Amino acid sequence: MALGAPRVFVSHLSGVAVFDPVGDQVGRVRDVVAMLRVGGLPPRVLGLVVEVVSRRRVFLPMTRVTGVESGQVITTGVVNMRRFEQRPTETLVLGELLDRQVTLVETGETVTVLDVGLARLVDRRDWLIDKVFVRRGGGGGLRRPRWGRREAPRSTGGGRRAGETLTVEWSAVTGFSLEEEGQGAANLLATFERLRPADLANVLHHLSPKRRAEVAAALDDDRLADVLEELPDDDQVEILGKLKEERAADVLEAMDPDDAADLLSELPEKDMERLLGLMEPRDADPVRRLLTYEESTAGGMMTTEPIVLRPDATVAYALARVRVADQPAPLAAQVYVCRPPEETPTGKYLGVVHFQRLLREPPGTLVGSIVDTDLRPLPPDTPLPTLTSYLAAYNIVSAPVVDESGSLLGAVTVDDVLDHLLPDDWREAAAQEVLAARHGPPGGHGPTGGGDARGARAAVQGAWDARGARGARTTRGAFDGR
Incomplete structure (x- = not known):
C-alpha cells in the first residue's frame, strides 16, 4: 500500500482554515472523521468536521479536499451545509483517539496516544491514519508535544524511559477497539474495501436484505453513491428505502445527477418529492430538470455536469x-x-x-x-x-x-x-462472466471456456432486441424511508 507525502499530523489540522479554490474561507477544521478497521489495517479518513461562519459544524468528505499544506486546507468549493451527525461506525480522531491508552504489540507496555499521522495514498484521493505518536508510561498528566516549528514527531528508538515519546506504525499498537454494533459491517467492509464499485455492487446484490442494509449503512455517502449507481433498480430502491430520509438525500446528492434522477423515477411521486425537498437546491435542481425528459432520450440520459x-x-x-x-x-x-x-x-x-x-x-x-x-x-x-x-x-x-x-x-x-442498450440483468451476467474468465466456467478449458467469445458477440448483437423487449420497470416494495 503506497502512501503519498507529506504526512500530516492531526494536531496540526485543529483550527486550520479551510478555503475554496478562489481563496474564500469556508470555515475551520474542528475534527477528523475516520473509520476503524480490523486486522491492524490503518483506519480510513472519511472527512473533516468543519465549523462554518454560522458556527454550524458540517462534514467535508476527503474526496473534496484537494490540498492540505502550508497551514491550510483547500477544497473543491462544494460543501454540504447540513449539520454534521456522527454515525455508529465513525470515530472522531481528535475527540476520541487522542489521550487514549493503548498497548505496544511488541513489548506489551501501556502508552498514551498524543497524536496520529495522516497520509494520502499515491494517485488516489483516499487518506489513511498510518502513524501513532505515543508516550511511554500510562500514568501522569497528559502533556502535548512542543512542536514550535510544527515539525512531525520523530521516533526516538532505543530506551524505555517513562515519558519517552516515539512514533510507531498503526499496526504496532492495539487498543483502538471498534464499537460492538459496528464490527459486523466493518469486518465485511474491510474484506471488500479494495473492490471497485461495480464489484462491490455485485457482492451487495447477493447478500440478504438485512445484511445489505447493514453494509449500506456503514458505507460513507460517496462510496454508497458509487455502489448504488452500479446496482439494479430494485436493489437501489430497497437500500434507499431503508436509510433515514436525510441520509438518503445526502447519498442522492453524492450521485451523478442522471443516476439520481433514474433512481428517483422508480419511487412513488410523494416519496420522490419528499427526497428532492430534503436535497440541497443546487443538487436537486439538475435532477428535477432531468426528470422532465423521457428516459430513452438524450435529455433523459445526459449528465448535467460536463466540463x-x-x-x-x-x-x-x-x-x-x-x-x-x-x-x-x-x-x-x-x-x-x-x-x-x-x-x-x-x-x-x-x-x-x-x-x-x-x-x-x-x-x-x-x-x-x-x-x-x-x-x-x-x-x-x-x-x-x-x-x-x-x-x-x-x-x-x-x-x-x-x-x-x-x-x-x-x-x-x-x-x-x-x-440503456443492454438488457436489465447485464450487470449480474457480466459479473458471472468475470468469474468464469478468472476461474474457468463449468465444463470449460482454462479461463475462456468454450463459448465465451461467441456468447459475447451474441450479447452485443442482441442488445437492441433486448432493449426493445424491456417492459415497464417495477419497484420492489414501498419506499419506507424514516
Whole structure:
C-alpha cells in the first residue's frame, strides 16, 4: 500500500482554515472523521468536521479536499451545509483517539496516544491514519508535544524511559477497539474495501436484505453513491428505502445527477418529492430538470455536469480541469465552450474542444480560438437509436445536448448509452462472466471456456432486441424511508 507525502499530523489540522479554490474561507477544521478497521489495517479518513461562519459544524468528505499544506486546507468549493451527525461506525480522531491508552504489540507496555499521522495514498484521493505518536508510561498528566516549528514527531528508538515519546506504525499498537454494533459491517467492509464499485455492487446484490442494509449503512455517502449507481433498480430502491430520509438525500446528492434522477423515477411521486425537498437546491435542481425528459432520450440520459469553459479560458486551465482525478473518462475526453453562465443550462453553446487538440496547443492559447464547430449538438428529445448512430458516426464518447435557445443542457456519454442498450440483468451476467474468465466456467478449458467469445458477440448483437423487449420497470416494495 503506497502512501503519498507529506504526512500530516492531526494536531496540526485543529483550527486550520479551510478555503475554496478562489481563496474564500469556508470555515475551520474542528475534527477528523475516520473509520476503524480490523486486522491492524490503518483506519480510513472519511472527512473533516468543519465549523462554518454560522458556527454550524458540517462534514467535508476527503474526496473534496484537494490540498492540505502550508497551514491550510483547500477544497473543491462544494460543501454540504447540513449539520454534521456522527454515525455508529465513525470515530472522531481528535475527540476520541487522542489521550487514549493503548498497548505496544511488541513489548506489551501501556502508552498514551498524543497524536496520529495522516497520509494520502499515491494517485488516489483516499487518506489513511498510518502513524501513532505515543508516550511511554500510562500514568501522569497528559502533556502535548512542543512542536514550535510544527515539525512531525520523530521516533526516538532505543530506551524505555517513562515519558519517552516515539512514533510507531498503526499496526504496532492495539487498543483502538471498534464499537460492538459496528464490527459486523466493518469486518465485511474491510474484506471488500479494495473492490471497485461495480464489484462491490455485485457482492451487495447477493447478500440478504438485512445484511445489505447493514453494509449500506456503514458505507460513507460517496462510496454508497458509487455502489448504488452500479446496482439494479430494485436493489437501489430497497437500500434507499431503508436509510433515514436525510441520509438518503445526502447519498442522492453524492450521485451523478442522471443516476439520481433514474433512481428517483422508480419511487412513488410523494416519496420522490419528499427526497428532492430534503436535497440541497443546487443538487436537486439538475435532477428535477432531468426528470422532465423521457428516459430513452438524450435529455433523459445526459449528465448535467460536463466540463464547461468560457471562451477566454486558456488551454492550461482546460487541461487542469481534465486532470481532476474523479472526472469520468468519457467526460474528460473533451471540454464544452459556452458563454457565461458556466453551469448548465449555460449561455450560448459555442462548440467543443477535444482532449487531443488541447495537448497540441500552447498553454496560453484561448479555448475560444480552437473550438470545433462542425460537431452539431443534439436536442434533448433525440431518441436512443439516433443518439447511438451519432456517437458511432463521429467516433466520439460524449455528445453535447442543447436546447432551442442554444444553451448547453448537458452531455450524453457512451457508458450511459450502453446502459440503456443492454438488457436489465447485464450487470449480474457480466459479473458471472468475470468469474468464469478468472476461474474457468463449468465444463470449460482454462479461463475462456468454450463459448465465451461467441456468447459475447451474441450479447452485443442482441442488445437492441433486448432493449426493445424491456417492459415497464417495477419497484420492489414501498419506499419506507424514516
